[in-house]
Structure formats: C-alpha cells, structure tokens
Amino acid sequence: MVFTDFLFYVLATILLVSASRVITARNPVQAALFLVLSFFTASGIWLLLQAEFLAIVLVLVYVGAVMVLFLFVVMMLDINIDKLREGFWSYLPLAGTIGGLMAIEMAMILGNKYFAAAPNVSRPAAYSDTAAIGHVMYTEYLLPFELASVVLLVAIVAAIALTLREKRESKSMNPSQQVIVKKADRLRMVKMRSESEVLPNDQADKGDAA
C-alpha cells in the first residue's frame, strides 16, 4: 500500500464519521462543527487528487466564511431538542422515500461512464493547478463565469433587500455623520471680561454689620 492510499483511507474514514455525525449530533452547534471537520477532510482528499486550488478554496470559502456565519446563526438560536424529535415516526415514511430516491440517484450518477474513476493523469512537476483553472475560466468559460457572478450579485442584493423590508423601529447612530462633526459644530467660544468673585460669606458679613 502506498502512503497516499493510507492517507486516503484515514481521511475518508474521518469524513464519513463526521458527515454522519452532522445529522446525528443532538446539539446543532456540534453538528455544524462536524460539518466543518468534514469540509476539512474533503479538502484533504482533494489535495491527494492534486487539486490544490479546489482544496484551498474549499477551506477558504466554506470553512473560513460560510460555516462561520452558519455557526453564528446556529449559536444564537435557542433550540429545544425535545421539540425537534416530535413527529419523527410520522415523517419517517416520506423521509425514507426521499432518502432512498437520492441514494438511487447517486448510484446512477456514480455508475455512469462519465463519472467513472478518471485515469490517473501524471502531470509535470511545474504544473500549476491554480494557473490552469484561471486560464480556462477567463478564456474558454468566460461567459458562464460572468453569468454566475451576476447571479451571485443578484442574490446579494436580494438578501440585503429582504432585511430592509420592514420599517426600522429601533434608533441607531449614523457613524458617517458622526465622524464629520467638527469642533466648531459643538463648541462655542465666548469672549467675556473677567469678573471679580463675590463670595456669599462676604454678603452675610455685610448684612450683619448693617
């Protein structure tokens, strides 16, 4: 057994265990963290396939950004675990059917000749995966790439628009207005003559004398 084979089996075992823990873990935060672990091991497997760009981007985008926000939301939720278990048996037939269908679909895809294990292409040592992907992305696949970016942009705008749907009731500060405040807006310098101090004690004394 070659060392990389050994690595593959270790990573694949961790990946399968953590992926199944994603759906079996009782605590949603733990489930999200298991998902992070499975992304990590998946990226390790991609590295074994010499797809270094995809492996690093998987960590950079999914682990570094998407799952952080995901975890953020899950942590804020106050999930009652008993409620989640309600109606498990009544939903089971429907869920089982859908799950079975998906399993069949996956089997059909993987059994397809287009998805058969690719022959191991040996590449020259100077071959750069990243440069190759960049090259085809901006030449051959420029239009689909730009279309995908427009779709993402629309999704971003839509997501922001959804959060602005309701009228805001809470009051908030406007930092950009606050930072342009100058000293002259808040502070008024008054020039006045100096005054001699009159102590109340002196008046009391004078009153006594009179």
Next chain:
Amino acid sequence: MEWLSQLFGSYWQNVQMVGWTLVKIIAIVGPLMIAVAYLTYAERKVIGYMQVRIGPNRVGFWGLLQPVADGLKLLFKEIIIPTASNKGLFLLGPVLTIAPAFAAWAVIPFDGTMVLANIDAGLLYVLAMTSIAVYGVIIAGWASNSKYAFLGSLRSAAQIVSYEIAMGFSLVGVLMCANSLNLGNIVLGQEGGFWHWYFIPLFPLFIVYFISAVAETNRAPFDVAEGESEIVAGFHVEYSGMAFAVFFLAEYANIWLVCTLAALMFMGGWLSPLPFLPDSILWLFAKMAFLVFFFLWFRATFPRYRYDQIMRLGWKVFIPITIVWIVFVGAMMQTKFDYLFH
C-alpha cells in the same frame, strides 16, 4: 543509520523525508516561540517607555527573563473548567486558535531557498489558514457558557470575517503585480531596490492591509473582542493558566505572521533596500520588527474604536478603496505606465 534503513526497508526514503520535515518545522516553530515570548516583553517595555515608565526590570538583567517567569507562572496555574461549559469544545478553543497561527508559517519563504513548503498557491494557503483562526474564538466563547465570553466571540467573529474581505482584496492587488500566488515569486518580483517594492504602486492597499491586519489580530484599537470596560476580557474570560496563555501566544504569533506577510508582499521580503547591499534574511527580520513596532505604537496611542465604527471602516471605507485601486491598477496595466506596476 545502517540498521535504521534496514528496519524501514523500502519506506526508508519516506521516513527520512518525514524526519527532515519535522526538523525543519522545529527550526521554524522554535525561534517563533522565542520571538513570541520576547514580543510580550518588548510590548511591555515599549509601552512603558511611551508612558514614561520603565516596564519590567526585576527578573534578570533589564527584566529580560520576564517572559520566562510569566510562562512558568502560567504553566503552574490551575486550568479551571467551568461546570456548565462544554468541556471538549472548551479545551479545543485555544488549540484551534494557535494551530492556524503556526500552520500558516509552512509556506513563508525566509530566503531565496529557505522555505518549508514552496507551493504555487502559497498566498491562498495563507489566507485559508488565517481565515480558520476565527473558529478558536467562536468555539471558546460559546463553550464557556458565559454571556461576556459569548458577546466577545460574536464581536470578534463579525469583525474578523469583515476585515478578511478587505485583506483579501488588498492581496489581489499584490498578485496582479507579481503575476503569481507563490510568496517566493512575489518577493522576487520586487527585486532591484526599495523603489521596486510593491508598497509604492499599491500604497492604498498596503495601508488597508496593515490596518486590516491590526483588526484581524484583535489588537488595539480594534480589540473590542476583549473590551475590558464592557465585557471583562471577552472570549477568554473563563480561561486560566496555560489555556489562557495559548490564546495569548496565538495573538502574538499572529502579529508576527501578518507583519511577515506585509514585509514579504509589500516591502520586498529578504531583498535589500539598496541594490549594492547583499540580500539577506536579516533584512526580512528588520522589516518584520519595524512593522511589529507599529502594533505596539498603535496600542500605546489610539483609544478603542466603537463597534459600529469598526464595521463602518471595514465595509464602507476599506472595501471600496481596495476595489477602486484594483480596478485602477488593472487599467494602468493596459497603458504605457504598466512598468510602474510590476
């Protein structure tokens, strides 16, 4: 040696490779740990003198053994695990904070040849490693089961995710100029004196990168994650002993890391500022120390930012600046002035 190679048989080459890599890792991490320890000393001394104090001066000559004493003290302290905390994750938090801070050093070139892993997508790897450092903070805050810790971790997570975008964009400018993601090639692209370094054509990106780096490492004036006036000590309020020290070490290791990256990408790494002087790793160390000094200077100078202003600075100032400058650099490269951007 003979009997060893017989013992491992055909695996001897693999074993040798792994052993040699381990030696290299120790050669990087060992000095790094010393640098981290003495950065804490330097910080206390520098801020001390800025505030007209002397700073640590009791342990050893000039207080030079202070970091050792601090380390020993923390090592002997009890690690208290709160009863209502999630124990496994509570201990995983510090580990996940320090692991990426060290792992990112794997691709840092110290010299033309001195690099542990000379990979093509080195810059992407560094970005990926620094982006997962936020998990330690989030997990620590959540697993502590404390309101202060949780608030601190939420602040920190939002801040790190926001500034990562500006940081990533400012690095896009660098890779446009260098035509490479390999850190060694980025440095070699700046050969020929300090006027070839990228901080001149990419000056706005350099400033954005450096300020984002301060925010990424949760340092003053962006240290709201541990704003002690509001949330005690933020995400690590429940940690004690070595578990706390690990967070501390990770913060200083991250400072060294971001300063090294700035030195490599904007200030020519190990290249000498004047062509007739020899290139040397000492130049890299000098540049790193110069940049690290700014972190200490900032801490002694600026009051803490308000949280909404931090977010505004990241999203509404830095990200537009970087996007505009990337477009500008891209446009200039199509003109006859493109020699300025290489």
